[in-house]
Amino acid sequence: MIDLRILRHDPEKAREAQRRRGTAPELIDEILSADEARRSAIAGYERLRAEQKTLGKQVAQASGADQTDNKAELLERSKALSVEVKRADTAQAEAETRFQDTMLQLPNLASPEAPAGGEDDYVVLEHVGETRDFAAEGFQPLDHLELGKRLGAFDIERGVKVSGARFYYLTGVGAMLELALVQMAMERAQESGFTPMIPPALVKPHAMAGTGFLGQAASDVYHLRDDDFYLVGTSEVPLAAYHSDEILDVQTLPRRYAAFSPCYRKEAGSYGKDTRGIFRVHWFDKVELFTYTTVEESYAEHQRLLLWEKDWLVSLELPFRVIDTAAGDLGMSAVRKFDCEAWIPTQGKYRELTSTSNCTEFQARRLGVRGRSEDGIKPLATLNGTACAIPRTIVALLENHQQADGSVQVPKVLRPYLQGRETLAPIA
Template sequence: MIDPVLLRETPDVVRASQERRGASVELVDEAIAADAARRAAISGFETLRAEQNAFGKQVAQAPKDEKAALVAQAQELAARVKNAQSVASDAEARFAEVAGAIPNIVLDGVPAGGEDDFVTLREVGAIPAFDFPARDHLELGELLDAIDMERGAKVSGARFYFLKGVGARLEFALVQLGLQRALEAGFTPLITPTLVRPDIMAGTGFLGAHADEVYYLERDELFLTGTSEVALAGYHKDEILDLSAGPKRYAGISTCYRREAGSGGKDTRGIIRVHQFQKLEMFSYIDPADAEAEHERLLALQEGMLQSLGLSYRVIDTAAGDLGTSAARKFDVEAWVPTQDAYRELTSTSNCTTFQARRLDIRQRGDDGKTAPVATLNGTLATTRWIVALLETHQRADGSVVVPEVLRPFLGLDVLEPVA
């Protein structure tokens, strides 16, 4: 949820954010009205409750012959207090509903517009060129006996697959490399749950505009997560963190699930857009004053991974209308995919400011003894989709693929050879 004080004192900031996202500006006025009604209802309830407490003392001290009449008045007052409490509760719920529908306030400098209105910050690395007809990642994966889409579909349906042999080993090698980099950067590794409760999923902002992407197990009232960010954000729910020694940084390893609702016939070939994949996710809890610097730090770790893997890429500043509910700013890192003659997203990193922490009640205690929400950030350091760019970028004419040097200690191979 956005900061109620920000909504109350600087509503134009919230309106401007909604405009840049292409979202409802009228919702801001609804939230302001709901906040006023909420505060008025709470004030009315507290006034009546104070009156009830004072009257209770009067009843206790009254002479016996006056008590019967006073008790009747006390009962009437108690009924009014109960009704006022109900009104206040309803007003609280209404405000939470309306304000909770407002996405995070975008940061200054984030481009306005939709999916195509991003700003390219930089392009790194030479575009790969081949003196032979390049094969796409699926053809290479089948030559290497590394990817089996046919049996994946047979077992689980469309957009499922098996990684086999060197394909499975390559994924593990990527995760191990990413984990090594995360450990060197001070992240604590976690293997996270992939099923979470509704309050955790809602708290991270994944039940808003993109709720149709999420798998829900109705019988168990649990959601399958599309990223370990969800479990990592919920890890410190309802806690007051001690950040005096620095941020809390975690690296979550998990299987991820996405319905890919609405994607239609897009990216049906290979493992670019699938329902299940592995991911190593960085997650930081930090003082809000240091959040933007931490965002750059996460981005640098991602770029370092892609550079060491010999991948050409670009970094884009995602436009406001293409941000998720929780993100105030998001950088996407897109690698060049030769057979598509295009950059495709491999990883992203988001600054969620205090949005998730407010929803999940995660705070820190300041020097003055008061508590305030922390900031949360996330960023992917390795995922299954990286295999696409790796195979296509490092392929050779005979269908073999050169293994980047940094992966060789984890993979135990210098070259992936076609299987006869």
């Protein structure tokens, strides 16, 4: 949710932000007129209610005295007024609901620094690391699915048999690889001041809506209709809702959390895309970084999150690039987003491995996360970033570190988490 005062005082700024995302600028004017209607309804209700309270006091006083006619008259007027108050209250509630409905449709105002346009209008900020020249090394690289089969790292066929398309089992060394990555990511996050968390992956509608996932992303979210629960697509959801309806002392900021959780995504609209292997799946595990801080501090924190993500990929010896995502490809909550994309040799492309977003006050306003300082009480900023999304990290590790004999080199930093193993060898 956006600060209404920004919309009132500088509606053109908001319309411009909408245009940068490629979304309707008219929404701003709908919100402003709904707000007008809401405020006049509130004023009408409050005037009547104040009158009712005054009258009520007179009734109470009259009841002891012997001015019985006067009391009857007061009661008469009170009764009539009571009907009017009820009507005004209903009108006010309806106007409030209409206003909220339009307001909740508005995404966060895209940063002027975020490139305008859609998915393909990103700006590449830098390249890190060297991509390997397999031709020069004298062999044809295998893709992650083939490598995974030879290593016994995952089992797609049985995943599909049991759960359907886009499901898999991590097996043997694949399962151990997940635990190693999770353990390493958690330890590093903790060293950087993040509190380790294992949050619930099933949340109530309020948490889902508050994080902005029931807007443009709603079709990607699993919903348990019988119980009105949602399966989270990222632990950003339970982490953002963790401090909902709380007022935090700004002295205690930033509050940094690192959560390990499963993630569930319908991947609606991606039919036929990345159908091979475990690159795009309906369920995966992930370690996610999350920060609560002030809006003023959020921009620097966003850079720090990006730096942590880069350091992580560097330590895994993966070649990657960093992109500044275009406004149209931002989530509803974000003002700006940076993705780290690792090189996938057999695809000849850079693919998203991590992503970090600054949501400024957007989620905090919806979830009631506020900070208390000497200046008063204000919504905080929330930021999120990927520490490690397991399947995609496994894909990148297998493909980039494969050897001519079908084995895979383990990056040095990861070896202590894999019983010191230096290579993963084919099992058959």
